[in-house]
Amino acid sequence: AQTVTQSQPEMSVQEAETVTLSCTYDTSESDYYLFWYKQPPSRQMILVIRQEAYKQQNATENRFSVNFQKAAKSFSLKISDSQLGDAAMYFCAYRSGMNYGGATNKLIFGTGTLLAVQP
């Protein structure tokens, strides 16, 4: 079974600085997708970035980028030029790319990292 681990329950960063959130996963599959979701205090889950396992290039979305290390099964999120609005719970998630249908395509979430941004 696939698992996702976020070892940092809480992180803090100064405004305008850079912070990296860690995520590791375990899978025996070769085809899968990885995601970072952000959940601010308003509680709406927002998709931040996605990475396809078959792509070697790290995904980037404006100030958000990932460091995808497939062999190490690591998928960290880097937030550059942190802003007050980045304060949120961040969830790393895994989804199988195998087309078996049913529960195999469900999102598997990590336990989350609560990010605080200090002014």
Add this chain to the structure above:
Amino acid sequence: DTEVTQTPKHLVMGMTNKKSLKCEQHMGHRAMYWYKQKAKKPPELMFVYSYEKLSINESVPSRFSPECPNSSLLNLHLHALQPEDSALYLCASSQAQSYEQYFGPGTRLTVT
């Protein structure tokens, strides 16, 4: 339009009440999901509808009853809930069951 809407935003109900949560999307997505989320925990999948048919039921108690009247709408009917069912209920949709999911703002449910 990448919006998933949910109503109501907040709901307080007694253990003998019957209520419904509603989710709507107009992105042409064919898969829709219900999640339950407790405070400071990740969302837990409850149900998945794919092409308006129930695809996944994660062993959810029968006091939760999902319904998908059409491809844009997803309801969750609630009956005889327990206080431990108090949580944030999130709806999500995706283009198909194997694509990324977009979430609604959630309904915060309190069972008294």
